[in-house]
Amino acid sequence: MRKCLNNQTIIESSTDLRRARLRDALVVAAEQAIAREGLHSLRARALAQEVGCAVGAIYNVVKDLDDLVLLVNARTLATLERDLSAADQASERRGPDAAIARLVRMALAYLDFAAAHTPRWRTLFEHRMPAGRDVPAWYREQQQRLFGYVEELLLELQAQESRVRRALLARSLFSAVHGLVVLGLEEKLQTIPLPVLREQVRFVVTAIGRGMVEG
């Protein structure tokens, strides 16, 4: 009896391992497909072919393609977080000007990330959950951690404000930069050369930062 139970456990965990491996392979294949051709090109059949499984097997390891895209987006967010951390080397200097300089560096790192990984970055915003389904809590927390970096820097500019208000300002600042990046990388309006776009980002972040200090 005991032996049987143990065998059962071993079989289960090797099944778990296989499932985990298949899921990882699917995430990588989906990420590559998105990087190549964008979110709208993602097809279950092509993914199954790519990783060498049956189409039905996909749904043993993820609920559906939306869940798979969330896993891809989580990897994209992790890469972005790594880039932002690398850009934000805490300086010895203190005070508003140093904080604004750090915000500018982070904003430029965001622009560079979007320019380097445009389809994956775009998918972060293009993908919507089907009607009636919320983005899961773990994903929201990962997003929130990125805003956390900005909020921390805003402490230098807005120490007197409440935490809630600072969170809102961090969001405003991110949104303004995001707008510059989105329309700057968009082909429809005339495309802006990257150095000009960097200058725009620098200008807007500095102006908002100064506006915060004075406001």
Next chain:
Amino acid sequence: MRKCLNNQTIIESSTDLRRARLRDALVVAAEQAIAREGLHSLRARALAQEVGCAVGAIYNVVKDLDDLVLLVNARTLATLERDLSAADQASERRGPDAAIARLVRMALAYLDFAAAHTPRWRTLFEHRMPAGRDVPAWYREQQQRLFGYVEELLLELQAQESRVRRALLARSLFSAVHGLVVLGLEEKLQTIPLPVLREQVRFVVTAIGRGMVEG
């Protein structure tokens, strides 16, 4: 002979009239479909059924659905232009503060327009021409006219700058506001109540405006 020519002319112009009417009907039907269900729901078959023509007849009056969407977007831009003009009542006051106040009013009008007509507004940015086809010049000019309003206001803040530089600043300002509006109305990040979003827009435009005066 003459009579025949005249008849021919009459027939031609009545054909032109029928084509123009069909085209107008298709634009209205496409606009309503987009307003109801968004750009991705647009289908030639459903449009043909709506206006009572054969599917093939659509392609007698527009090149394809992309051309039709451009005509819908042109109407959306015209409505937006009307709203922006209405919001920007030239004040008697002159100088940077008055110009910043006018920029804030225009930015809030943009936010209100996007909130009131979200799917149509979203379609302005979601729609991309197929690979290898450019947005036509008449559409670009209509877009440009909207930036023109902002550029004119920036004359008060940046009179010393070149026209090219002011055009770039107008674009930066618009992009920053657009970012706030896009992410504020997006369901994926937590939705922001409209009054809070208005406050964010006011803050960011004022900060950038002041940053321009000081820079």
